[in-house]
Amino acid sequence: MAGDNEVNVNESKRIVPLNTWVLISNFKLAYNLLRRADGSFNRDLAEFLDRRVPANTIPVDGVLSFDHVDRATGLLNRVYLPAPEDGSPWGFDELEKPLSMTDVVPVIVFFHGGSFTHSSANSAIYDTCCRRLVSLCKAVVVSVNYRRSPEHRYPCAYDDGWAALKWVKSRPWLRSGKDSKVHVYLAGDSSGGNIAHNVALRAAEAEVEVLGNILLNPMFGGQERTESEKKLDRKYFVTIQDRDWYWRAFLPEGEDRDHPACNPFGPRGKSLEGLKFPKSLVVVAGLNLVQDWQLAYIEGLKKNNQEVKLLFLKEATIGFYFLPNNNHFYTLMDEIKEFIHPDC
Amino acid sequence: MGPFDSVAASGTNSPSSTLSSSSSSSSSIAKPPPPPANDRLLVDAGYEVRSSNLRHLACRLDHLDSIFSAGEAAVPSAVGLHRSDTAVPDGFLGLPFDACAAAHYNPSDLTSWVDTLLSEFSGPLHPDAAAQLGCWSSVGPTGTFGQQNLNVPAAAQPMAALTAQEEDSGIRLVHLLMLCAERVQSGEIQQATTLLDEMQALLSYVNTSRGIGKVASYFIDALSRRVLNVGLPDSSPATTYENEVLYHHFYEACPYFKYAHFTANQAILEAMEGEDTVHVIDFDLKHGLQWPALIQALALRAGGPPMLRLTGIGPPSPDGRDTLKEIGLRLAELAESVNVRFSFRGIVAVRLEDVKPWMLRVGKGEAVAINSIMQLHRLLGAEANKAEPIDSVLSWIREMKPTIVTVVEQEANHNQARFLERFTEALHYYSTVFDSLEAACSVQPNKALAEMYLHKEICNVVCCDGAARTERHEPLSEWRQRMDRAGFSPTPLGSNAYKQAKMLLTLFSADGYDVEENNGCLTLGWHSRPLIAASAWHTAPNPPALPDPNHNSLL
Numbered sequence: 044m045a046g047d048n049e050v051n052v053n054e055s056k057r058i059v060p061l062n063t064w065v066l067i068s069n070f071k072l073a074y075n076l077l078r079r080a081d082g083s084f085n086r087d088l089a090e091f092l093d094r095r096v097p098a099n100t101i102p103v104d105g106v107l108s109f110d111h112v113d114r115a116t117g118l119l120n121r122v123y124l125p126a127p128e129d130g131s132p133w134g135f136d137e138l139e140k141p142l143s144m145t146d147v148v149p150v151i152v153f154f155h156g157g158s159f160t161h162s163s164a165n166s167a168i169y170d171t172c173c174r175r176l177v178s179l180c181k182a183v184v185v186s187v188n189y190r191r192s193p194e195h196r197y198p199c200a201y202d203d204g205w206a207a208l209k210w211v212k213s214r215p216w217l218r219s220g221k222d223s224k225v226h227v228y229l230a231g232d233s234s235g236g237n238i239a240h241n242v243a244l245r246a247a248e249a250e251v252e253v254l255g256n257i258l259l260n261p262m263f264g265g266q267e268r269t270e271s272e273k274k275l276d277r278k279y280f281v282t283i284q285d286r287d288w289y290w291r292a293f294l295p296e297g298e299d300r301d302h303p304a305c306n307p308f309g310p311r312g313k314s315l316e317g318l319k320f321p322k323s324l325v326v327v328a329g330l331n332l333v334q335d336w337q338l339a340y341i342e343g344l345k346k347n348n349q350e351v352k353l354l355f356l357k358e359a360t361i362g363f364y365f366l367p368n369n370n371h372f373y374t375l376m377d378e379i380k381e382f383i384h385p386d387c
Numbered sequence: 388m389g390p391f392d393s394v395a396a397s398g399t400n401s402p403s404s405t406l407s408s409s410s411s412s413s414s415s416i417a418k419p420p421p422p423p424a425n426d427r428l429l430v431d432a433g434y435e436v437r438s439s440n441l442r443h444l445a446c447r448l449d450h451l452d453s454i455f456s457a458g459e460a461a462v463p464s465a466v467g468l469h470r471s472d473t474a475v476p477d478g479f480l481g482l483p484f485d486a487c488a489a490a491h492y493n494p495s496d497l498t499s500w501v502d503t504l505l506s507e508f509s510g511p512l513h514p515d516a517a518a519q520l521g522c523w524s525s526v527g528p529t530g531t532f533g534q535q536n537l538n539v540p541a542a543a544q545p546m547a548a549l550t551a552q553e554e555d556s557g558i559r560l561v562h563l564l565m566l567c568a569e570r571v572q573s574g575e576i577q578q579a580t581t582l583l584d585e586m587q588a589l590l591s592y593v594n595t596s597r598g599i600g601k602v603a604s605y606f607i608d609a610l611s612r613r614v615l616n617v618g619l620p621d622s623s624p625a626t627t628y629e630n631e632v633l634y635h636h637f638y639e640a641c642p643y644f645k646y647a648h649f650t651a652n653q654a655i656l657e658a659m660e661g662e663d664t665v666h667v668i669d670f671d672l673k674h675g676l677q678w679p680a681l682i683q684a685l686a687l688r689a690g691g692p693p694m695l696r697l698t699g700i701g702p703p704s705p706d707g708r709d710t711l712k713e714i715g716l717r718l719a720e721l722a723e724s725v726n727v728r729f730s731f732r733g734i735v736a737v738r739l740e741d742v743k744p745w746m747l748r749v750g751k752g753e754a755v756a757i758n759s760i761m762q763l764h765r766l767l768g769a770e771a772n773k774a775e776p777i778d779s780v781l782s783w784i785r786e787m788k789p790t791i792v793t794v795v796e797q798e799a800n801h802n803q804a805r806f807l808e809r810f811t812e813a814l815h816y817y818s819t820v821f822d823s824l825e826a827a828c829s830v831q832p833n834k835a836l837a838e839m840y841l842h843k844e845i846c847n848v849v850c851c852d853g854a855a856r857t858e859r860h861e862p863l864s865e866w867r868q869r870m871d872r873a874g875f876s877p878t879p880l881g882s883n884a885y886k887q888a889k890m891l892l893t894l895f896s897a898d899g900y901d902v903e904e905n906n907g908c909l910t911l912g913w914h915s916r917p918l919i920a921a922s923a924w925h926t927a928p929n930p931p932a933l934p935d936p937n938h939n940s941l942l
Contacts, residue, residue: 056445061441061442061445062426062428062429062436062441064445065429065436065441065444065445065448065497066429066432066434068445068448068449068452069434069448069497069500069501071452072448072451072452072455072501072504075455091494092494094432094433094434094494094495095433096433166433167431167432167433168432168433171431171432277456365432366428366429366431366432367428368428
């Protein structure tokens with residue numbers, strides 16, 4: 044950051060590569076059209092505009108994918124696997140064996156972003172993201188198509204996340220390593236990061252092992268208006284007004300932003316004492332207006348004696364990880380890779 | 388000079404002043420940016436935006452953003468706990484959004500999406516917006532907030548009632564087309580225009596996605612362009628790339644070009660038996676699709692392959708690329724992989740008649756093959772008071788004493804003096820071609836783009852005159868006479884070529900294609916209507932007859 048009080052309104056154009064700027068501005072524009080002032084959402088238009096891609100068991104750039112739908116709940120998970128190294132075609136009979144008998148293959152349960160309201164597991168931007176995670180971080184990824192607000196408020200997304208985690212942990216074909224278990228990490232960007240935290244919480248309470256949390260630009264908030272919110276409002280694609288809208292759409296009606304789902308370490312926050320909570324990697328973009336809440340989250344974890352690493356990317360805006368055209372992207376991938384392969 | 392150099396030819400009278408000779412590229416102009424391509428990363432995100440268009444798109448997005456900001460400033464802020472802050476109805480500022488969705492069909496095409504929004508929401512620039520437009524210089528449109536038309540989707544067209552009615556309408560359409568052409572012939576433009584209106588109305592009762600309806604709609608379009616002076620489908624140099632795309636899809640969608648290449652190659656192969664050095668001169672290289680097969684066939688020749696020289700003639704690339712050289716390089720790589728000694732030379736020419744024989748650099752002892760696929764008919768038009776270039780071109784070809792001249796042409800008479808006859812012939816010819824496309828090709832976008840390719844041809848035949856009309860197809864009988872007058876004798880294509888052409892056709896699923904032998908020539912047609920004629924020629928021993936002064940269609 045420049046260190047001034049006044050952030051030049053043209054800054055985003057100078058800081059962000061042109062194609063990223065076009066991409067995120069387009070989202071911002073489209074999202075403006077979809078949110079209604081009365082709190083409802085134009086879901087039909089949203090679905091029409093969202094760019095989707097199908098799964099593909101034929102590897103593309105070394106990654107293949109397939110979808111699993113839970114018949115009882117309709118919950119869809121998209122699984123991303125690295126292509127077989129010897130170049131042989133992949134078939135569903137591969138699901139009769141574990142990922143590896145010797146090596147540990149981390150499985151990342153990924154929750155896409157969209158402020159609880161937008162996008163899906165099969166949105167093009169997220170499908171591409173997950174594929175990159177597989178190839179660059181050497182992991183298997185399971186992307187969860189959780190139910191979104193305002194049609195489905197708290198705690199639906201967390202319930203779906205929890206169901207997905209249980210599903211992943213119980214798949215024999217996701218096991219790896221000599222200890223033959225599913226080495227699972229939770230990850231997500233924006234609202235996905237928030238979901239990851241809350242699912243990890245539930246897991247810790249149920250004593251289900253999660254090896255780590257990766258919170259990329261996680262969506263947190265509170266009643267108070269923080270410095271970063273006031274300073275960066277409307278400057279880098281995000282506005283306080285839209286943040287408020289999404290919280291109102293997600294939280295139970297009548298609730299305010301100090302609800303623990305939004306503000307986990309705020310006045311109504313919960314202690315993590317005695318819980319075996321996973322280690323966390325929290326990525327904060329220096330030009331995201333929500334960063335004070337993200338930093339407060341990190342403080343909260345520390346106060347609860349939980350292991351947390353902050354990756355602060357000073358000149359990054361939201362969505363820097365959608366296109367691999369900047370240093371932050373590669374820094375992020377390296378950090379994640381190191382995080383999930385601690386012994387390498 | 389290496390094997391891949393190119394020579395530029397121009398239309399002036401003093402070649403020495405315009406010739407630019409270079410060792411690696413034909414262009415002495417500074418290279419413009421590479422051809423338009425979509426931003427790869429945005430493609431991964433599901434959006435198609437040309438890289439060259441990004442900046443412009445960003446400006447427009449920025450402008451839209453400032454419009455929204457201006458709007459929000461007018462609306463009481465929603466910051467805080469209150470949920471139902473304002474009385475703003477569905478949409479934004481009273482403007483329903485579903486109208487946009489109806490108007491915009493492809494959200495991947497960001498540019499048109501943004502333009503659609505801009506045209507619906509464009510209003511006065513917020514005072515700060517101009518400053519916010521900052522480092523991008525373009526300023527958006529100004530105006531007042533328009534009243535949004537509630538775009539109720541148009542009621543669905545009444546379905547074509549009975550097949551009989553459709554048939555009747557189809558027949559009536561053809562009748563009207565002929566009537567309209569007669570009016571155009573006699574200069575009665577007013578009546579022609581009225582007939583055009585009537586035909587347009589009739590089109591809504593006909594299924595225009597296939598059959599007579601489709602062909603009729605193309606011809607109505609072409610007639611309209613002629614009568615109303617609307618202009619041709621874009622033929623600017625910038626769309627040369629698009630033309631290449633259309634050609635490529637036409638090539639894939641139906642067998643005509645493949646047949647042409649195949650048959651010509653067969654004739655060349657047979658004629659060049661025993662020759663050590665073969666020099667093929669291709670009058671229109673295009674994508675060079677004809678040559679890999681010849682190279683491979685030569686590689687397998689009994690006694691080993693000859694040295695193959697290929698001279699490819701083509702138009703300049705608008706974006707400064709040396710397309711000819713690129714194609715030449717690819718062919719060279721192929722030749723190398725099958726151990727055929729090969730060299731390539733590209734000749735850039737806007738018009739075929741601008742190519743002079745000395746540019747072709749035919750060497751001593753080379754056996755020459757001249758290859759013309761759908762090119763000779765372009766030489767039949769002439770500028771006012773000038774002779775048709777065909778005679779001089781055929782003359783220098785003859786002087787070169789080629790071992791073989793392969794000629795493939797559309798089997799149609801689209802060069803008649805009178806418009807009405809031309810139009811009628813074209814209507815029948817292209818109906819047959821469209822018919823074959825429909826039956827034989829269901830692959831999209833091949834079919835749609837192949838139709839666009841044909842559409843351009845149709846428009847040229849129907850709308851253009853004089854030097855602009857390049858599609859001057861003449862039937863085989865006419866070409867026989869011309870070649871004979873120019874001092875050539877026919878080289879019969881033979882039963883081998885015939886058998887192989889038939890085999891080629893079995894690769895195409897539709898049972899309508901016919902190969903016919905026609906006095907030493909082969910025609911490819913659809914359901915007994917020949918559409919393409921292939922012939923081969925060599926230099927006759929007798930000196931040529933003088934050019935026929937009556938054979939001059941100056942129109």
